[in-house]
Amino acid sequence: GAAALVVALVLLDAFVRIASSALGGSAALATHAAAVAALSLAAVADLALSIGAGGARVSLPLILFVLSEPQYVINITAPWRPVLAVSAVMVSAAVFIFWRLVSWCMPSPRRRVPFLMKLLLAGVCILRLYVRGHAADGVGADLISQLGIDFVAMLRGGILPEEARELLASHAVVPSAVGEAASQTYPPLLLFHWEAGSAELLSQATAAAGNRSATPYLQSLAVRDDVLMTKASVGVPVTLKSAWEALCGTPAALTSDFREHGSSLRRECLPRVLSRCCGYWSILAKTDKELPELPRRVFGFDEVIVANTNEELLLRIKVRLGELGALQGERPVLVYFYAVDAHTPYTRDRVDDEELGYSVDPFEDVFLALNRRADGLAEQLAAFWPPPRTSSDQAWSPENGFAVYFGDHGEVVRRSDFPGSGDPPPHGHLVLPQVAQVLLAVESRAFRPRAWLGASAPPAIRRPADIFSTVADLVGLRATGALHLGDSLLRETRRDRIATFSFYRPLELVSVQQIFEGGGTEFLEFSRGSGGWWTVLRHDLDSTGDGAGARRVAPGSRHESLLMQAIAEREHINGLLTHSNVHAAWLIARLKVVARSAVRLARNAARAILDAALPVPPQGGNDIK
Numbered sequence: 016g017a018a019a020l021v022v023a024l025v026l027l028d029a030f031v032r033i034a035s036s037a038l039g040g041s042a043a044l045a046t047h048a049a050a051v052a053a054l055s056l057a058a059v060a061d062l063a064l065s066i067g068a069g070g071a072r073v074s075l076p077l078i079l080f081v082l083s084e085p086q087y088v089i090n091i092t093a094p095w096r097p098v099l100a101v102s103a104v105m106v107s108a109a110v111f112i113f114w115r116l117v118s119w120c121m122p123s124p125r126r127r128v129p130f131l132m133k134l135l136l137a138g139v140c141i142l143r144l145y146v147r148g149h150a151a152d153g154v155g156a157d158l159i160s161q162l163g164i165d166f167v168a169m170l171r172g173g174i175l176p177e178e179a180r181e182l183l184a185s186h187a188v189v190p191s192a193v194g195e196a197a198s199q200t201y202p203p204l205l206l207f208h209w210e211a212g213s214a215e216l217l218s219q220a221t222a223a224a225g226n227r228s229a230t231p232y233l234q235s236l237a238v239r240d241d242v243l244m245t246k247a248s249v250g251v252p253v254t255l256k257s258a259w260e261a262l263c264g265t266p267a268a269l270t271s272d273f274r275e276h277g278s279s280l281r282r283e284c285l286p287r288v289l290s291r292c293c294g295y296w297s298i299l300a301k302t303d304k305e306l307p308e309l310p311r312r313v314f315g316f317d318e319v320i321v322a323n324t325n326e327e328l329l330l331r332i333k334v335r336l337g338e339l340g341a342l343q344g345e346r347p348v349l350v351y352f353y354a355v356d357a358h359t360p361y362t363r364d365r366v367d368d369e370e371l372g373y374s375v376d377p378f379e380d381v382f383l384a385l386n387r388r389a390d391g392l393a394e395q396l397a398a399f400w401p402p403p404r405t406s407s408d409q410a411w412s413p414e415n416g417f418a419v420y421f422g423d424h425g426e427v428v429r430r431s432d433f434p435g436s437g438d439p440p441p442h443g444h445l446v447l448p449q450v451a452q453v454l455l456a457v458e459s460r461a462f463r464p465r466a467w468l469g470a471s472a473p474p475a476i477r478r479p480a481d482i483f484s485t486v487a488d489l490v491g492l493r494a495t496g497a498l499h500l501g502d503s504l505l506r507e508t509r510r511d512r513i514a515t516f517s518f519y520r521p522l523e524l525v526s527v528q529q530i531f532e533g534g535g536t537e538f539l540e541f542s543r544g545s546g547g548w549w550t551v552l553r554h555d556l557d558s559t560g561d562g563a564g565a566r567r568v569a570p571g572s573r574h575e576s577l578l579m580q581a582i583a584e585r586e587h588i589n590g591l592l593t594h595s596n597v598h599a600a601w602l603i604a605r606l607k608v609v610a611r612s613a614v615r616l617a618r619n620a621a622r623a624i625l626d627a628a629l630p631v632p633p634q635g636g637n638d639i640k
Contacts, residue, residue, distance in 0.1 A: 212422020
């Protein structure tokens with residue numbers, strides 16, 4: 016932490032010097048105290064996150080996210096406002112008292128270290144932070160070290176190595192290659208984001224006819240020959256992470272922050288791509304009032320519709336689609352519907368008595384009742400979007416569109432599924448298969464392949480990035496670059512492995528799902544403790560076994576190889592998303608402006624010194640011999 020502390024102190028010193036010349040001494044001291052108070056509050060937040068969120072840390076991308084989405088942060092931290100207020104008062108009082116004590120007991124020294132020496136020392140410390148951060152997977156030992164490592168990583172965004180620059184430059188969505196005819200009719204599109212849409216819902220969707228199901232609409236889709244219904248696995252079981260992968264086709268940052276939202280990769284997210292290529296108008300609809308501007312700024316949606324109730328939301332969507340002429344096929348439109356009904360908590364007071372009766376487990380019963388609401392919402396939306404055919408005997412046409420229903424993460428809804436003691440923690444703390452596997456239903460309509468790759472197809476794992484690739488495939492586009500991880504859901508895939516990282520503990524908790532050639536599936540959950548990495552073998556969701564007990568990862572074993580592959584993937588994507596951050600580009604630009612200003616000031620100062628030191632040239636210089 017000493018290197019990061021030196022860098023922070025030099026930055027504060029430079030800030031005070033600038034403030035003193037611009038604002039005066041009193042204002043400079045006040046800003047100095049405010050900066051120290053801000054760092055102290057960030058340290059309190061870092062400690063609170065570490066304790067309350069299972070090891071999460073404050074990082075520079077997280078601070079940038081807080082600054083860009085203050086209203087969301089204020090709302091999400093509402094339960095802890097009294098604690099935050101008390102902490103702010105205590106930190107402010109401590110900083111003020113310490114400031115007064117120092118001013119009384121330690122008068123300013125007559126001699127100070129030259130500022131140039133401080134800058135040289137800061138440069139050495141920045142180099143040390145870079146080396147240590149690279150060796151420690153980008154994790155600092157303390158708050159200031161973490162901020163320093165993130166700062167240096169973002170600075171590196173302006174001087175990326177050639178390989179990384181080429182990888183980012185190759186990331187694009189382009190028209191399909193010659194020989195693959197682009198679509199002449201751009202279909203109406205629906206992406207139905209099912210909050211907590213766990214793969215557990217597949218048992219409800221495939222329930223035998225006559226049995227009571229919590230998802231009757233999904234049950235009606237499951238029997239259609241143009242619908243593919245399967246499981247998918249997510250990289251990080253958190254709503255915004257899964258949404259990023261589905262809309263942008265690349266993995267989200269495997270961190271406890273949302274640094275992908277600032278990445279330059281967002282220029283190739285689906286709403287922007289469809290607008291450029293095909294003239295699509297994109298709409299995000301939800302009843303959740305959090306982050307109202309994020310869909311536009313990050314993903315590029317043209318419009319965000321927010322309503323108080325589902326009924327009002329459906330009506331406003333229908334009216335807006337009519338205004339755009341989309342219901343009559345005059346303009347292609349993408350509707351991204353976020354169904355938030357099944358969000359936690361699953362408490363008894365959220366449902367009425369007549370809504371229950373799906374499970375003997377009270378927690379699971381509430382979960383299924385809330386999913387029944389989401390299922391009903393999907394059915395009501397499907398009544399007008401994408402535009403349905405006039406009768407069941409009529410053949411599907413491209414004008415009837417294409418729809419995908421997908422979950423963002425699962426939940427542990429049965430107490431017996433959690434092996435530990437006490438209540439299971441929220442999904443962000445877990446990588447269990449019940450959390451990592453989600454529902455995926457593709458309603459292809461007129462775009463049904465000649466033969467669905469069903470039981471005869473080789474076993475494969477699907478993921479949210481496949482949704483991006485599918486939509487691109489439909490409109491005659493092709494994703495280029497190694498960062499695009501998806502395979503079209505209308506084509507075969509041979510993906511046989513995927514790693515899932517905990518949101519709050521990405522450096523300590525990861526699972527790897529693997530499909531063997533014969534069709535068997537295994538889940539390996541890795542947990543890092545003081546004694547190294549441990550692994551727990553778990554079975555597929557269809558299995559009745561609980562898996563083997565925990566054992567240490569043996570060096571050179573197959574388990575260690577899988578773990579090291581997952582860690583290497585995490586380091587690779589986190590590095591790229593940090594380096595390609597648009598905040599880093601802004602930071603580089605600001606530093607260049609400051610450097611140019613410093614050079615100009617130095618030139619003017621040198622000219623003034625030389626003018627004062629050199630003799631004034633005589634008038635009428637022609638007589639000088």
